[in-house]
Amino acid sequence: SNHNEVGEEAAKATQLSFPKYGDEYGTLRVDAAGIISPIFVGDDATQLSDGAGQYYGSVFPGDIGNTVITGHTNSVFKTLGEAKIGDAIHLELTYGTYVYAISTIEIKSNTDESILAPSQDQILTLYTNYSFDYIGNTPDRYVVTAKLVEGQSLSEIHFQGES
Numbered sequence: 001s002n003h004n005e006v007g008e009e010a011a012k013a014t015q016l017s018f019p020k021y022g023d024e025y026g027t028l029r030v031d032a033a034g035i036i037s038p039i040f041v042g043d044d045a046t047q048l049s050d051g052a053g054q055y056y057g058s059v060f061p062g063d064i065g066n067t068v069i070t071g072h073t074n075s076v077f078k079t080l081g082e083a084k085i086g087d088a089i090h091l092e093l094t095y096g097t098y099v100y101a102i103s104t105i106e107i108k109s110n111t112d113e114s115i116l117a118p119s120q121d122q123i124l125t126l127y128t129n130y131s132f133d134y135i136g137n138t139p140d141r142y143v144v145t146a147k148l149v150e151g152q153s154l155s156e157i158h159f160q161g162e163s
Helices: 002-013
Strands: 024-030 035-041 052-054 065-070 088-093 096-109 122-130 140-150
Touching: 088 122, 088 140, 096 122
Parallel strands: 035 052, 065 122
Antiparallel strands: 024 035, 024 088, 052 065, 088 096, 096 140, 122 140
């Protein structure tokens, strides 16, 4: 029957693949700063020319720890400085929606390891070069940290290939 085919299509649609290196796996939105950007897994030049990139050594949203996303100052994150503490950051991903609230905004040295530091909480770190009007490599980073407000735990999501 027709009804059964619809069911099979729905079942196929729910077979989620875990994002792999180089994949575009969602959209980053910071409404307060007018930011909307695709997010890629990985933060080398290829990914950053097209949007924001997740540092490959960091956890995916929905996991405990620090999800680190970077973007160029002269493109996707040029208005990041307009976001304030308390503002929301939305990640609309292939496997769910995650909402974070900005908790700290800091300027750090580009050698500061704390930008990539693990966390016991579910946090999101966005960073870009600082200052915003400078072209080229800068010694400083503009670092926005946010805490998870809502989003499903990765352990509750069934990905393809998992038993």
